[in-house]
Amino acid sequence: MHLTGLLSFPLTPFTADDTVATGVLAEHVAAHVAAEPAGLFVACGTGELTALSIAEYREVLSTARRVVDGRMPVFAGVGGGPRIAREFLTVAAESGVDGVLLLPPYLVHGPPAGMVDFVRYVAAAAPLPIVVYQRANAILDPAAAVALLDLPTVIGIKDGEGDLDRMRALIDAVRTSGHPRAAEFGFLNGLPTAELSVPAYRALGVDGYSSAVLCFVPEIATAFYAAVEREDAETVQTLMDEFYVPFAALRETTPGYAVALVKAGARLRGQPVGPVRPPLRDVTAEHLAQLEEIIARGRAALANIKAVA
Template identity: 45%
Template sequence: MPPNASPRRLDGLLFFPVTAFDAEGRFAPGVYREHVEARLADGPGAVFAACGTGEFPALAPQEYELCVRTAAEAVGSRVPVIGGCGYGTTLAKEYARAAANAGADGLLVLPPYSADGGQDGLLRHYTALAASTDLDLILYQRDTTVFAPETVAELAQVPNIVGFKDGRGDLDLMLRIVSAVRTAGESGFLFFNGMPTAEMTQLAYRAVGVPLYSSAVFCFAPDIALAFHRAIDAGEQKTVDTLIDVFFRPYVQLRHKRPGYAVSLVKAATRAAGHEVGAVRAPLTEPAPEHVAELLALLDRTRAALR
């Protein structure tokens, strides 16, 4: 694996493309590749294919492998390609094999579904998955799955478990996890902010030792997403505040209007930006036209403010 394609060297803004479907709802690899290539030109630090924003739970296994392969072929070795992964241990191993066959460099592992084996169960699940693949794993804490700091510190000692992404927003817990991993001597372990619209919480996450975050806004407004990323990296607080006040806070308020908008509103805005990526699959629903129009007007106001 080329050094710049290693998940252990992740840096920059992380891109989670939406998955393209045609008018009949089938995966559309050509459109998907165009979407990935267009955003690659804007310089993301990695491409996370078929993950949350990419509707991983809605993809059939064959579609999933084709989706990851399409992303990997579009990317080459320019940046890491991380495939989504999830479900119980047996099925997660199948997705790991599919991702490896497709040319992925690593896996973002969503929590196992509909099972609670406690911390011992999490240890058993993730160590078994890691032992089944040569790919690097990034663990994803979200929904009802909560990791104890000691569990993460133990998993961080597995050679190909390289990172931890938080989608719950408990900063006290996240600081204790960072501290536990650091105390265990795993200085190269990666930490990610995985909250929806992570820009709203990244100042707080950075303060507890979580430098990396993903931006769904990068799918449809890379100029705004990159302006925020550059400003937060450079410590340009005035620009950070302006973007939060003018764009991100109103956007989050709009995103909260209906369930599922963390994906469906992003996909609708990506279509409006010129990528015919199709509609979301059930159980998600399309956003109301007036909400899409509100978002597009918000983008115009934000670009005017940046100018």
């Protein structure tokens, strides 16, 4: 399975009494499906995997699969310590998802070879396709990337670190390894507000990227992707200047805003997705007003682009 294109990362809605709002989740996932992404990734970073119990995780996965109904691949987040990650992977396999995104191990740091050991350990729990998420304390080197090719269920690497020189080295090492799986092994751009780095990653041959913006202004996310695909540099730059750059600047003001701002944006759109769970914090009133203004600027820019076209 080779993933490319625009990838969806839905939120996990919570009720006022702190349970998963499955009805809202179903509507939220349906909105993502309507945007026609290449794949749907539930209970990952934006979906607050680390805040979910195993029972809630199972509920989120089953709801997403039911709504998607085979129209696109559904991947689920897996993470935590090695034993907990195995438990998540087992539940994911039982839920019938198409694959998983393996998040960094909890807390501890290890060498790149240790990360390969972690992937191998978790992968042994179930034969589901695995995308390894490189970020934080899960950093690979070229030798580790090539070693992943020997794990038959590992299908790619999603980069959330943003070191383009490192990413180039990983890609080159895999592509020139002579390994029989080298050509089919995939690479994804998973940086926060990944749209900002799409041109740079596409220059490396990485065409797939995650879009949290699909959660609250899908019209901007899909228009941006369409502009990238048709190489419309003017539209890409306009949407970056008017929406993505100011949104990313606001995101950087507070740790955790990569999720909290997205949930706030969904609420502004009328989706009752509820609050974030700690240690994340909901956005301040001041930042909410700024977010509303940024969304308005983005929509206005998109309207002008369509009017000219």
